Amino acid sequence: MAISYFERPTSQRLLEMLRHTLDSTGSFLTLVSLHEGTCEIVGRPDWLRPIVDHPAYRTSWRQLVHNDDAEKLYEAWSSLLAGNSENYSVDYRFCDRWGEYRWLREQVAVVSTDQHGRPVEMVVLHREFTPTVQRDKMLDAHDEIVTKMTEGMPLMAMLSKLAETIEAHFPGSRVSVMMLDAQREHLGIVAAPSMPPELVTTFSNIPVGPEFGACGAAAYLKQRVIVHDVREDSRTIPYLPILEPYDLRAIWSHPILDGSQEVIGTFALYRSRPFTPDAEEIRLTEMAARLAGLAIERHSQAELLVRREDRFRRLAESSRIVPWEADGVSDVYLYVGPQAEKIWGYPQADFLKPRFWIDHLVHPDDREMCEELCSKIIAPQELYEWDYRTVGADGRTIWVHDVVNVNWRGSRLAQMFGYLIDITDRKQAEEQLRESEERYRLLAEQSADMISRVDPSGIWRYVSCACTSVLGYDPSELVGTYTMDVVHVDDRREAAELLMAIDRWPDVPNFTCRARHKHGHYVLLETMGKPIYDAHTGRLAEIIFFSRDITSREEQSLRVRAREAELAHAERLSTMGQLAAELAHELNQPLYALANYAQAAQGLVAGWEVPNKQMLLDWTAQMMQQARRASEVVRRITSFVRQGELDRQPVNLNECVEEIGMLMEISARQRGIDLVYELGESLPLVKVDRLLIEQVILNLVRNGLEATEPSEGGAAKLTVETSTTAQAVRLRVIDQGRGIPNDKLSCLFEPYFTTKPDGTGIGLAICRRAIESHGGVIWGENNPGGGATFAFELPHASPAAGESA
The missing domain is CATH 3.30.565.10 (Histidine kinase-like ATPase, C-terminal domain)
Incomplete structure (x- = not known):
């Protein structure tokens, strides 16, 4: 029986030697025997665990290959099995247990074949090179974004492109780019391509501080903040109701710094599971944060340049703006724009004469002020500005706004240059406005009604002099105080509610309230309000109130109502008098009969000889006395209710x-x-x-x-x-x-x-x-x-x- 290639002593020694190398390089070997249907894995790098733990790995692992890579892997494998090749090398993406794709390089070599040349035993080498792919793509993205910067790509588009690049490198992740507000107190999202709009809205005003989430802490601490699990970190626990519905479990956030190493924002990456980034992942996100900082700073510099160029253009295009340049030592004009002759009527050459500016151009009443201001230009700053009057060749007074910039040579003022802007029309408009306000003031002061201007918070900004006759106060005693302070405590709530809601009324209703006079008593005011809105923002700017003292009118009304009540009372008394007369008529007869019966009883008792005779005589006497008294009471009451004496x-x-x-x-x-x-x-x-x-x-x-x-x-x-x-x-x-x-x-x-x-x-x-x-x-x-x-x-x-x- 043939010995397997993998069982040969030389193969075993070779595998033993490779095992250490495989572990150190993050690779592993699979020894496959098609004849016996077995495979042995040599080496277990850390990145392999999330792959083999996938539920589908042992049953349908081909489904875990990325769709875009499955065909080329299948073709290489099929060709090998058919005996058409002895080896292949294919790069493809493989899904791990968390749904994230990793780049694998699969290299296969056939070590034995059957009689038909088809493989029986083979060695498969797998090596993950995801960080290398990410690094290469990040470098490509870096080059692309830098190119876009030079081409003038809008800032938000650049930041969104950067965020999309990082999200592509880390499948299943979400990225947000935040920038500090002008007060450097809150962060707001400016780019978050895969975040839902409602989440972007929620994260648009995150405070900067050590306990305000990963981004707020990173901006505050000026260093990277890693939250492995949002459920276990005190900085993110308060935000769980926001994070958990969107399956955000891990965050790491990097501060974005400008060229001065000041924080201008944060770059954050969110994962859907508890996660700890490795060194390569941290390096890539830090690179992205630096790129974001570069883009933001360049955009700020470009905006500043545009503003300055726009200012120069607007000044240059205005016919009422005169550029000038002067020597920093002698104050003599070296250059004055041609518009000067048109505005002042002097030949342009006259402006270049020594002391022409101070002795001829500046109005005599403003010369001392101008010389004093010029003496204070002792430290370099961006601009010096002030208004003063000048005199034209025909004697006209011309108001100018002087914008002065300075150049220093060491500690010596070498050059001054700037613009003289004719603001005569503006000054005349201001004067007309003052005259209009004076006429308004005179009208207000002649009115018997108290006229006042109140800001939206209820503070008096102006009160006419009629307040002295209405409330007893001098206007200066009320200006700057809260209107509700003089309102009667029982009327204060209703008046305050009306004040707070006055800008929501289409027609402000008149209302009455009691106001405390300076002497302590209360007067009744009938007030009409008129809201005034800011022409630019449309917001409530102030309310004008017209208040009239209606105390006398109300007292007269009360007297009329009291008189009506008295008449009604008199009518009721008249009715009562008639009733009393009827009662008297009805009572007098029984009382008269009672008195007569008592007198008759007394006469009878006087002729009798009975026990307790004297007591009976006394009682009958008392009965007659009380009957007569009752009759007299009825008579008196009847006379009284009939207005008798x-x-x-x-x-x-x-x-x-x-x-x-x-x-x-x-x-x-x-x-x-x-x-x-x-x-x-x-x-x-x-x-x-x-x-x-x-x-x-x-x-x-x-x-x-x-x-x-x-x-x-x-x-x-x-x-x-x-x-x-x-x-x-x-x-x-x-x-x-x-x-x-x-x-x-x-x-x-x-x-x-x-x-x-x-x-x-x-x-x-x-x-x-x-x-x-x-x-x-x-x-x-x-x-x-x-x-x-x-x-x-x-x-x-x-x-x-x-x-x-």
């Missing part, structure tokens, strides 16, 4: 309380309530209709008793209290009831208003009328601990009245 006499309010005390105590005992008196001593007299005031007290006490319920722990308490103030005597009835709803307090004394289910709403209205007819006041309020207090005050009687009593 009052029977005013000096009275001590404590005596009124004592007079009706028995009636009040009977009602209190029936309800199980303690009636407590806290009567002040030495009360001043009050001049009142006694019966009417006693009826008011009785009505207040009765209401208090009805509102108070006995407590489970003992009897409830109702307090009647009298006291004196500097001008009046006060009586208070304090109950322990449920109190009065706050929204009902203001209506308590209105006719026909009641909180009782069976109330008429007449009692408290009559009480109010009675107290006010005596010059007093009456009110109701809730107690802090529960219950309510009803009180009234009556003015002290005059000393003469007291003495006459």
Whole structure:
């Protein structure tokens, strides 16, 4: 039996010698025996693992060959198997487990054949040379981009081309090129050919800092930043909601530097799996970052050159611009453009005379300023510029803008050159604008309405002098302050919301608010606003407000409404008077009959001899007295509500309380309530209709008793209290009831208003009328601990009245 070529001792020794070489070169051998259907791999370089780990490698590995390379590989293999060749060498791309293609060089040599010349055993050498291909392509791209730079290719197109080249070298990767903004605080994407638009938008304002992702950190640290897995790096964890939907798992970012080694952007490569780049991959991306920096810097220099050339062209093409050149020592003009004669009327030769500029051309009032400015040109800088007046040959004043550039020879000023620009028209326009503003100011100052200009943030920029009469402030006290500071706190929110939304209104509505006067009181302003927009940007520039003091008008309106309320009140009182008259008519007959029956009963009892005769006589006498008193009360109330005369006499309010005390105590005992008196001593007299005031007290006490319920722990308490103030005597009835709803307090004394289910709403209205007819006041309020207090005050009687009593 023939010995296999691979089993021969010499072959084994040779393979053993090759094994070390294969490992050091990143290659491996496959010993194939077609007869036995076996293969043996010699060497296991690192790059082989991602290939053999591919699920399709052992079953359909041909599907992993790149479509563009499959045909040539198949032809070479078929030719070898047919015995038409003894070896071949083919370069092709092979897909690894991550979907990335690697360049392989496959070299096959036949070592034994059968009798028909077809291969039986062969040796296959595989070597990966992806880095070499990438390096070669990168060098080609470098040359191409440099060529494009010299041809004037647009910057964004160059950066996109560079990004596409790197993405082609690293299949499955994505590249972004970012540039710093003018403030050098944020990065924005300028090229990202394979990134979705929404991701580009999200990454258009990345802050520069050590914790703001790989790119923000690279720009901040000025060094390469590698994030092997975005899920495990603190700099990228905050961005996971953005990165993961697009399958971005690894990032390495290089700072882009200009010629001064200052950061101007970043060049970043993103992978779809956790990844650590090798030295060759880092070198290629660093080369790309340098190319990007070169392109950006060249573009910036080209833009600067274009701007300077454009400035020169515009100056040269303008007939009102005069180029000049002067000696740096003597200040004498060496050259003045021909436009000078047209503008000033002097012969061109006159401008070259010594001191002509300062002695003849510059206006006498501006010579000192110009000489002082010229003396300050002691340090080189790009430009010196200032405005001054000159005088033409015909005496006209001509305004010029002088642009001065300087050349230094060592430490000595050797040459000055620049342009004189005729700006007379602009100055005249500015003067006209000042005159227009002055006319506007005069109109604003003569207006009785307060006119103001407010910036979008609500700061006053101008206030007319009418603010002194409207708000009491000098305009200088308001300019620079926040408008809402003078608005009443209850109106401030609505006014601020209107101010913030004023540029969204097609027609700004008038609005009213209360504004604080300098003296502390509030005035009511009716205000109309007019938004003013910037002509260039279209944004809100300021708002002009016209504010009118309508306090007097509103007060007049309130007086009219109060008068209408009084008339309505009078109408209700008239109705109440009619009702009182009807009640009096209905009550007088029963009261008269009650008094007669009591008198008749007293006569009968007087003729009887019965036990407790005297007590019965006293009770019948009391019945007659109270019936007559009730009749008199009805008469007085009827007379009162009909505007009748009052029977005013000096009275001590404590005596009124004592007079009706028995009636009040009977009602209190029936309800199980303690009636407590806290009567002040030495009360001043009050001049009142006694019966009417006693009826008011009785009505207040009765209401208090009805509102108070006995407590489970003992009897409830109702307090009647009298006291004196500097001008009046006060009586208070304090109950322990449920109190009065706050929204009902203001209506308590209105006719026909009641909180009782069976109330008429007449009692408290009559009480109010009675107290006010005596010059007093009456009110109701809730107690802090529960219950309510009803009180009234009556003015002290005059000393003469007291003495006459």
